[in-house]
Amino acid sequence: MATVSLEKLVKRYGSLEVVHGIDLEVADREFIALVGPSGCGKSTTLRMIAGLEQISGGDLRIGGKVVNDLPPRARNLAMVFQSYALYPHMTVRENMGFSLKIAGMKPEEVAPRVDEAAATLDLTHLLDRRPSQLSGGQRQRVAMGRAIVRDPDVFLFDEPLSNLDAKLRTQMRVEIKKLHAKVQSTVIYVTHDQVEAMTLADRIVIMRDGYIEQVGTPEEVFRRPNSKFVAGFIGSPPMNLKDAEVTDGMLVFANGDRLPLPEKFRDRVSSGQKVTFGLRPDDLYPVGHGIHSGSEADVHKQDLRVLLTEPLGNETLVFSELGGAEWVARMLNPRPLGTGEVLAFCFDLAQAHLFDRESGRSLRGSHGKD
Amino acid sequence: MKGWRPPAPFILLLPAIVVLAAVVIVPLVLSLYSSFTAFRLTQPASLYTLIGFRNYQRILTDIEFWAAFGRTVLLLTIALNLEMLLGLGLAMLVEKATSGQRLLRTIMMFPMMFSPILVGFQFKFMFNDNIGLVNNTLQSLGLSSQAIPWLIDGTLAFIAILVAEIWSSTSVFAILILAGLLAMPKEPIEAARVDGCTPWQTFRYVTWPFIMPFAYIAMTIRSLDVARAYDIVKIMTDGGPAKRTELLWTLISRTAYADARMGVANAMAYVAILLSIVFTAYFFRKLSAARTQIAAEW
Known part of the structure; x- marks a missing residue:
């Protein structure tokens, strides 16, 4: 030993x-x-x-x-x-x-x-x-x-x-x-x-x-x-990582689509900063089909169109599009979904990650809490 | 026309059978037959004088034949073992080379490119007691004050022949063993090092069992070679002086062509072939065993 x-x-x-x-x-x-x-x-x-x-x-x-x-x-x-x-x-x-x-x-x-x-x-x-x-x-x-x-x-x-x-x-x-x-x-x-x-x-x-x-x-x-x-290496399926720019408390993606800036990062970024937004598939789910109920603090709800589904039995991976890129969501207790169906999704922003786009480092503050 | 028709496979194989019969089977049977006759080249009619086993009886009681037989076995044993050791050493050195390995491999094969006759002449010159390089070197270095009679003394001549034989054929072993070393997976060697082996133990327990089949292939090839050793000896000493370096095949060729006693020579040749077969079968069995052991897939 x-x-x-x-x-x-x-x-x-x-x-x-x-x-x-x-x-x-x-x-x-x-x-x-x-x-x-x-x-x-x-x-x-x-x-x-x-x-x-x-x-x-x-x-x-x-x-x-x-x-x-x-x-x-x-x-x-x-x-x-x-x-x-x-x-x-x-x-x-x-x-x-x-x-x-x-x-x-x-x-x-x-x-x-x-x-x-x-x-x-x-x-x-x-x-x-x-x-x-x-x-x-x-x-x-x-x-x-x-x-x-x-x-x-x-x-x-x-x-x-x-x-x-x-x-x-x-x-x-x-x-x-x-x-x-x-x-x-x-x-x-x-x-x-x-x-x-x-x-x-x-x-x-x-x-x-x-x-x-x-x-x-x-x-x-x-x-x-x-x-x-x-963030991208650990976890399966991998975390959704999307480039965005911070503008007036919003995350703006390349094609103009927006998401609210997670509250915990409000004081850590400035307007105009180029960032990468990260959200695990577990923290993105159709309303009522997530690990959480969707009623917690800092949950953003948005309708997205279903592009593709991967049913795994106990759960279904749902692919949809936002900001010109593909996002993976994890749907628990799945029901059959049709391609093109529009669903309300929860973005659990309290669990989200934000990285500096240049350096790739996390913006959550040095080794601090979330 | 009805009647017996030879089966198709037989007809299709017939050309091969005819050729084989003409070049192998007929001469073989003929020579075997002549070993039971008093056949002399100078008296063609003697081919029909059957004398039973008398040729075999004669050679089996002939000291000269047994001396040549023993000398051949001795040459075989010493040459194969030394070539194997030297070849192994060479192969392991070349395998360690990180650059220029191809060049080294090519250089290593040079001796194989020379005709054994030329090798014989070259070594005959080198071992010449008056003008040879060997004596010249020994005397210049002050290691010897007299001309050593390399090709005249029986034992020394045997050593000289051995040196020539080894020089020309060590590369057979080196090439084959090197092939084995290069084909060997590296992980078991690393595992052995982690398992606590010293470099020698790694070689003894892991590397050697793996390259053994390759060494036996070389042994099989070379045992056939040495059992029919003729050219180098013919040139260097011609079995002499006074038959002190006589090997089986120099004796056989002398008996057949110089003495024209073809019947006796053929009897000797069959005994010699038996010796080759014994050696080859021995190494082949060793080879199979070694292959099974490392679970080789070839």
Whole structure:
């Protein structure tokens, strides 16, 4: 069990810098998810922690000790790879016991630990098979088993579920969460899937172009995104983000359509300011079909024409048009809708977000409340 | 006209069968037959003198034949093992090269582009005791004060032949093992490093099992090559001096063409082929086992 701390960590390939001096403190037993689009530097960061990539600058500490120049084997961590990276010539049992054997443990000490891990992961009946005889999900479990027998200080996961189909991914997500509750060790988990990050992590680190955009609990990054990028990345379907200009207490869109300026931003913006208005699909709903009743403070009602619907059973995503752009609304307790139908929608402006259009930063005030 | 008509597949395969028969089956059967006769090139009629197993009896009790047989096996064993080690080393070095790898690969294949005859001549010159590069170097460096009789002493000549053989064919191993290294997925190696392996352990437990099939392919190819080793030896020592470097095929060709005892030579050739088959079958089985082990999809 250990803390992991990154101090001004830099990765350069020749003259190309891909990770720009990031800082991060991971507490003991914390589950941290590094999330971001491909190429944002999250995997590179994980590989630096693992010792598979040289660190070009800054310090990496595991358990308080600087480990920059230690080889992976001296860092006592376990890693689960996206492609599973099992040893093809070894059976499941040998794969799982390999690190212990290398560590010089006797076969009679290795066996019970492998058996226990196999039981945890429901692999007991597969112990004598080779990886080529297993399905994707089973291979993934073996890869996790190989990590847990080690009892390492830190677990590293590099997009472990992205090679699995959707159903299996959901299943394995639950498995990983249970596993973390059981083994209680520090986990750093890389994924490009914000749902995985939200469901698994204690804290989420959102990365973009080699910088950390925001660090926070799932609740924080969802409710109070620091930037337009985080707002658009976290949440599914993504937040409606529309460019507008502030004029006389109104938000004016490019084609002249207007919305009232949310009350909480009245004092934070000035007339003529160029902003991006953000509203989650949950906070935009046909009257009577929202999470809220629509009678709260600062709710704006407006009629919109339905362009398209995506029925999901328990809810329907309703696409409509305002300000020359498409908006997604979430309709709970749905009823069948026809294209072209005009509906009254609630805009729950108390939940809205406003970002500076230039910098993309949130205008809600520095780390303050909404 | 009614009656038996050959089935269509047979008719369609007939051209291939005829060609195969003409160039492979007939010579093979003929040579096998002649190994049971007293056939001498100088007396064509002797082809019809059947003598049963007498040729085989003679060679199986012939010290000279067994010496050549043993020497061939020894050459095979030493050459294959050294080539394999050197080829492995070369391949791993080239694989590490981050730039110019294509150029290195091409250069590595140069020795394969020379005719073994030329390689023989070149090494014969280099190992010449009076004017050769090897002695010249040794003497200039003060490592030896006398002319070492490389191609005259039996053991030294064997070493000289070995060097020539290894120089010309290590690249077969290097190329094939390099192909294996390049085809190998990198993740298991990284997993091994995280799992606590030292570089040596990573090689021993992860890399080596993966490239083993490639090494066995090279072994299979080269075992056939060395079992029929002829040209380099023919040029460098011609089996001499006094038959101290005689290999199976130099002995066989001498018996067949210089002594004109074709019947005996064919009997020897069949024993030699048996040796090749044994080696090839051995490596092939190893190859299959290694392939199953890494679950190769080819």
